[in-house]
Amino acid sequence: MIDVKNLTKSFGSNLVLDGIDQHIYPGEKVVIIGPSGSGKSTFLRCLNLLETPTAGTITFEGTEITNPKADIDSIRRQMGMVFQHFNLFPNMTIRKNITLAPVRTKLMTPAEADKTAIALLRRVGLEEKADAYPAQLSGGQKQRIAIVRALAMKPKVMLFDEPTSALDPEMVGEVLEVMKELAQDGMTMVVVTHEMGFAREVGSRVLFMDEGHVMEEGKPEDIFSRPQNPRLQEFLSKVLH
Amino acid sequence: MDPTKLYEAFSALDHPGFWQDAYIKFYKAWFYEDRWVNYFKGLGTTIQVTVIALILGVLLGVLVAVIRTAHDQQRPGNRNPLLGLINAVCKVYVTIIRGTPMMVQLMIMGFVIFASSRNKTMVGALSLGINSGAYVAEIIRGGLMSLDPGQAEAGRSLGLNYLDTMRFIVIPQAFKAILPSLGNEFIVLLKDTSLISVVGGKEIVYFAQAIITKTYEPMYPYIITAIMYLIMVLIFSWLQGKLERRLRQSDRR
Numbered sequence: 424m425i426d427v428k429n430l431t432k433s434f435g436s437n438l439v440l441d442g443i444d445q446h447i448y449p450g451e452k453v454v455i456i457g458p459s460g461s462g463k464s465t466f467l468r469c470l471n472l473l474e475t476p477t478a479g480t481i482t483f484e485g486t487e488i489t490n491p492k493a494d495i496d497s498i499r500r501q502m503g504m505v506f507q508h509f510n511l512f513p514n515m516t517i518r519k520n521i522t523l524a525p526v527r528t529k530l531m532t533p534a535e536a537d538k539t540a541i542a543l544l545r546r547v548g549l550e551e552k553a554d555a556y557p558a559q560l561s562g563g564q565k566q567r568i569a570i571v572r573a574l575a576m577k578p579k580v581m582l583f584d585e586p587t588s589a590l591d592p593e594m595v596g597e598v599l600e601v602m603k604e605l606a607q608d609g610m611t612m613v614v615v616t617h618e619m620g621f622a623r624e625v626g627s628r629v630l631f632m633d634e635g636h637v638m639e640e641g642k643p644e645d646i647f648s649r650p651q652n653p654r655l656q657e658f659l660s661k662v663l664h
Numbered sequence: 665m666d667p668t669k670l671y672e673a674f675s676a677l678d679h680p681g682f683w684q685d686a687y688i689k690f691y692k693a694w695f696y697e698d699r700w701v702n703y704f705k706g707l708g709t710t711i712q713v714t715v716i717a718l719i720l721g722v723l724l725g726v727l728v729a730v731i732r733t734a735h736d737q738q739r740p741g742n743r744n745p746l747l748g749l750i751n752a753v754c755k756v757y758v759t760i761i762r763g764t765p766m767m768v769q770l771m772i773m774g775f776v777i778f779a780s781s782r783n784k785t786m787v788g789a790l791s792l793g794i795n796s797g798a799y800v801a802e803i804i805r806g807g808l809m810s811l812d813p814g815q816a817e818a819g820r821s822l823g824l825n826y827l828d829t830m831r832f833i834v835i836p837q838a839f840k841a842i843l844p845s846l847g848n849e850f851i852v853l854l855k856d857t858s859l860i861s862v863v864g865g866k867e868i869v870y871f872a873q874a875i876i877t878k879t880y881e882p883m884y885p886y887i888i889t890a891i892m893y894l895i896m897v898l899i900f901s902w903l904q905g906k907l908e909r910r911l912r913q914s915d916r917r
Contacts, residue, residue: 471821473817473820473821496820496823496824496825497823499820499821499822499823500822500823501823502821503821504818504821504822506814506817506818508812508814510812510814510815510817510818511818512815512818512819512832512833512837513837513914513915514833514836514837514840514914515832515914523822523824523832524819524822524823524824527824527828527832528823528824556913556914556915557914558914558915572822573821573822576822576823
C-alpha cells in the first residue's frame with residue numbers, strides 16, 4: 424500500500440532518516456517505537472509529505488508521491504493524520520472541524536458531511552459536543568474528535584503521531600480504546616507511540632527506530648519478549664518497568 | 665439664551681470678566697460667521713482621507729505580508745527567484761517607510777513628487793495609505809507567524825489546498841490575534857490625517873488654522889480640534905471592542 428525506498432531526510436547537516444526501506448501492507452497495524460530524536464515522527468510525517476524527503480521515494484497505491492508533479496492534496500485526502508497536540512481548529516465548532524474538509528474537497532455535500540460527522544461522533548460517544556468549541560473539551564475528548572475529523576475523509580490509512588503523549592494519564596485509555604476499535608475494523612494504521620501496551624496488543628508489526636534507522640522489526644511478541652538488538656534491549660529496559 | 669445676544673452683551677463690556685472673556689473667544693472660534701461648519705467640513709475630509717488611506721493601507725499590507733510570508737515559508741533548496749525579487753522590493757518598501765518620519769514622507773510626496781498636483785487632500789491620503797501599508801504588513805506578518813504551524817499542517821493533512829487552509833484556518837485565527845494591534849494602527853492613521861495640513865490638505869487642522877489667522881486666538885480652535893479627534897477615536901475603540909468580544913466567542917469554556 425505504501426512503499427518507502429531509501430527514504431532520507433536531513434535538517435541542515437543533521438541526518439534524521441538514513442535510507443529507510445519499508446513496505447506497509449493493507450490492513451497492517453505498524454507501530455513505531457524508539458527513543459526521542461530517533462526519527463520516528465519524521466518518518467511518519469514524510470509519509471504524507473508534511474516533511475519533504477531529502478532523498479528516496481514514497482509510493483502510495485502506485486502513485487509516486489515524492490514526485491513534485493504528484494497531486495499531494497488528493498493523496499493526503501486518503502491518508503488521515505492525528506497529531507500529538509490534536510491541532511483542532513479553535514475558531515470552529517466540533518461539527519465544522521469535522522465537516523470542513525469533506526465539504527471543501529467536494530467529497531460530500533454539506534448534508535452528507537453532517538450526517539457522517541454525527542455518526543462518527545456517536546461512535547466515540549461525543550455526539551452532544553457537536554456544537555461545542557475545542558476549548559470546551561478535555562484533552563482526551565479533543566484527541567477523539569481529531570481522530571473523527573480524520574476519519575470523516577474516509578481515508579485508506581491512518582497515521583498517528585504520538586496521539587497520547589500530550590494527554591493526562593487518565594485520558595490515555597479513552598483514546599487508545601478508539602484506536603483499538605479502529606484497528607479491529609480493519610483500518611491500515613501507522614502509529615508512532617510510547618504506549619508499549621498498545622503496541623503489544625494492537626500492533627501487527629513493530630518497528631524499533633534509532634538514529635534514523637529501523638534497528639529491529641518484527642511481531643510484537645518477538646520484539647518485546649526476545650529483543651535481539653542491544654539498543655532495543657536497553658530501550659525496553661528503560662520503558663518497561 | 666441666544667448665543668449671539670450673549671456674545672454681543674459681553675463684547676459691549678469695557679472690562680469683561682474671566683468667563684465672559686472665555687465665552688467671547690469661544691464664540692469667535694465656533695459660532696461667529698457659522699465657523700463651526702468649517703470644522704465639520706474638515707471632519708468630512710478627515711474621515712474621507714482615513715477611509716481611503718485605510719483601504720490602501722490594508723490592501724498594500726496584506727499584499728506585502730502574503731508575499732513576505734510565502735517567501736519565508738518556501739522550502740530550502742526549492743526557492744522561486746521571482747518571489748525572491750518581489751520579496752526584496754517589499755523589504756525595501758517596509759524599510760524606507762518605517763525608517764523615515766511620516767511628516768517627511770508627506771512633504772516629499774506633496775512638494776516633490778506631486779508638487780504640481782492641486783488636489784493635496786488626495787496626495788495626503790495616498791501618502792498615509794502607503795505609510796500605513798508598511799506597518800499593517802508587519803502586523804499581519806507577525807500574526808501569520810505567531811500561529812502554531814500545526815494548524816496549517818492539520819488543514820493540509822486533511823487534503824485542503826493551500827488557499828482553503830489560509831482562508832478557513834490560518835487567516836481567521838491570525839486576524840483575531842492581530843486585531844488589537846491593527847486597531848492601534850488605525851487609530852494612529854486617523855490621527856496622522858492631521859498632518860496633511862502641512863501640504864495643504866483641507867482637514868480639521870487646516871480649517872482651525874484658517875480661523876486662528878482671523879482671530880489671533882489659537883486656544884479654542886485647537887481644543888475643538890482635539891475634542892473632535894478624541895470623539896472619533898472613542899467611537900472607533902468602542903466598535904473595535906465590540907468586534908473583539910464577538911471574535912472571542914470560541915474562547916469561552
